[in-house]
Amino acid sequence: MSSRAIPTVLTVAGSDSGGGAGIQADLKTMLALGVHGMSVITAVTAQNSLGVQGAWELPAEAVRAQYRSVVDDIGVQAVKTGMLASAALVETVAELLAGTDAPVVVDPVGVSKHGDSLLAASALDSVRERLLPVATVATPNLDEVAQLTGVRVGDEADLRRAAAAVLEFGPCWALIKGGHLAGDAVDLLTDGTQEHWLRAPRHDNRHTHGTGCTLASAIAAGLGKGLDVPEAVREAKAYVTGAIAAGFALGGGIGPVDHGWRFR
Numbered sequence: 001m002s003s004r005a006i007p008t009v010l011t012v013a014g015s016d017s018g019g020g021a022g023i024q025a026d027l028k029t030m031l032a033l034g035v036h037g038m039s040v041i042t043a044v045t046a047q048n049s050l051g052v053q054g055a056w057e058l059p060a061e062a063v064r065a066q067y068r069s070v071v072d073d074i075g076v077q078a079v080k081t082g083m084l085a086s087a088a089l090v091e092t093v094a095e096l097l098a099g100t101d102a103p104v105v106v107d108p109v110g111v112s113k114h115g116d117s118l119l120a121a122s123a124l125d126s127v128r129e130r131l132l133p134v135a136t137v138a139t140p141n142l143d144e145v146a147q148l149t150g151v152r153v154g155d156e157a158d159l160r161r162a163a164a165a166v167l168e169f170g171p172c173w174a175l176i177k178g179g180h181l182a183g184d185a186v187d188l189l190t191d192g193t194q195e196h197w198l199r200a201p202r203h204d205n206r207h208t209h210g211t212g213c214t215l216a217s218a219i220a221a222g223l224g225k226g227l228d229v230p231e232a233v234r235e236a237k238a239y240v241t242g243a244i245a246a247g248f249a250l251g252g253g254i255g256p257v258d259h260g261w262r263f264r
Helices: 023-031 058-075 087-098 121-135 142-149 157-167 211-224 229-245
Strands: 010-014 036-048 051-057 078-081 104-106 173-177 185-190 195-200
Touching: 010 023, 010 058, 010 142, 010 211, 023 036, 023 211, 036 058, 036 087, 058 087, 078 087, 087 121, 104 121, 104 211, 121 142, 121 211, 142 157, 142 173, 157 173, 157 185, 185 229, 195 229, 211 229
Parallel strands: 010 036, 010 078, 078 104
Antiparallel strands: 036 051, 173 185, 185 195
16 A cells, blocks of 8 residues: 555644553554554653653644644644643644644543643633634543533533533534443534434443543544544544453553554
8 A cells, every 4th residue: 555545644732651642642543543643742741650740841833843844745634632731832733723624633631531730721712712613523521521611511411511512612513522421431422413422331441541532533533534523433432442441551550541452
């Protein structure tokens, strides 16, 4: 297969030194799903299975230079964003995305799996006003929905209200991830007119580090291969469900999902 036949997908996110989330999870997911992954690193974290011990954002000019270097030469069929850390980086990335003719998956990362903040409070308005309007799909979890909209989800019935609140900021589609609710892992995908409810059994496995990054990257991989949004999300949900089921212990805390589970 020639290199031109392989879709190229770009992740714009932070580095997780423990390898379970962030850029590392994104690139593993893209490889597993048959696309060529490329990266723009926005921040470097000192991170392991126990939490985030430190984080250092890159200058906006470094982020812009990485993005232009990749997109102007290689091109891109889809983009995924993750940890953007600050208002300056959110606005820089939003400007770059607005000038790129490719679908965009925005994972509005606010906190890590361990509860560590990965987005400055001062950046929330920039996410709402600049980043979400350029998103093809936004993929907030319930904590991020509350952070961005003030809507708190207590059960499945609240997912519609959460989706409506996110869509008001301008993404084409909202995928509200209900993984923190009791019962099956249920997500709601909607563009405001059609709804797709995605259900999967909940696996009794605490090693779930990187689920949000992995899901968003899997959606971007599907979009990069030409799938429409509902099909890309369905395939991504199936992939991440398998990765959660195969999640494994690593270090002394919460281990990662297994990005290579289909190859075992």
